[in-house]
Amino acid sequence: MLSAKPVNTPMAVSPKFTLHSGIRLTDPSEYRATLGSLQYLAFTRPDLSYAVSKLSQFMHAPTTDHWLAVKRLLRYLAGTATHGIFLKKGNNSTLHAYSDADWGGDSDNYGSTNGYIIYLGSHPISWSSKKLQGVARSSTEAEYRSMANTASEVKWLCSLLTELGIRVNWPPVIYCDNVGATYLCANPVFHSRMKHIAIDYHFIRELVQSGALRVVHVSIHDQIADALTKPLSKAVFNDFSSKIGVTKAPPS
Known part of the structure; x- marks a missing residue:
């Protein structure tokens, strides 16, 4: 996915995903492994939190639509690989x-x-x-x-x-x-x-x-x-x- 065309948002506004969207994957191992890695990345990227949380709800029975959504999330990451939380000095304690x-x-x-x-x-x-x-x-x-x-x-x-x-x-x-x-x-x-x-x-x-x-x-x-x-x-x-x-x- 490194050479894929980047997108500007981690998840599309529509359509809404359901448990039965798309065709069930015969081998969900790649879906689960990818999302497992993204869960760790979300610890330092709050902009990924919702997309990762939502797609993790389909871990037990992922479909082709859910897998396409994961690929879109990877396309978003490809365009924001240098992004993160910038901590600077002079911060207050409120x-x-x-x-x-x-x-x-x-x-x-x-x-x-x-x-x-x-x-x-x-x-x-x-x-x-x-x-x-x-x-x-x-x-x-x-x-x-x-x-x-x-x-x-x-x-x-x-x-x-x-x-x-x-x-x-x-x-x-x-x-x-x-x-x-x-x-x-x-x-x-x-x-x-x-x-x-x-x-x-x-x-x-x-x-x-x-x-x-x-x-x-x-x-x-x-x-x-x-x-x-x-x-x-x-x-x-x-x-x-x-x-x-x-x-x-x-x-x-």
Whole structure:
């Protein structure tokens, strides 16, 4: 694939992949081996997270369509082989995160995809794109669960930074583009319509009330984690990719 024509995005916007898209591969070993390698690469390339996560959901029964999608991802890598996360000096020690969810985006069982990216200053240090277990009954529920997962990771990072002797001067901030989920985090009243959410997700409210965490609403146009929950068009993806922090390596 090194001589293949590069593409500008890791995954096409359409059509949506399902378990039964295409013809089932007779020998899925190459598909699984390639994706296994890409999972390691995604540890340092957040722009690959969604595509790798989505295609990994078909590991047990990959088809020709899924294999073509993997080849497209390799074509994207062929054109961005020099890209990565650039860490520079003079970075501050504030923590902030972007959390997003694609409600019911899975075409097979209407599951939601949770995505978050966490920054230490201007450097991305933790990210995830993962399909949530169970089916969310509303977009607010999907976004709230996503924020709970993000808050858990932020809390762990705060503990890790403390052990490393790095002081976080301000309470971490999570940016969410869902008004209902943002309001629910700070509202001490337990809404009857949200009783179906597991109790352990409500620890985020305790963090907000204690001042250890802030949740702030952000416009959908500034939601960086959007690139970790769904495939995006060329223009939108390129914009978000640079905002995420994945850039071409500077000349040495």
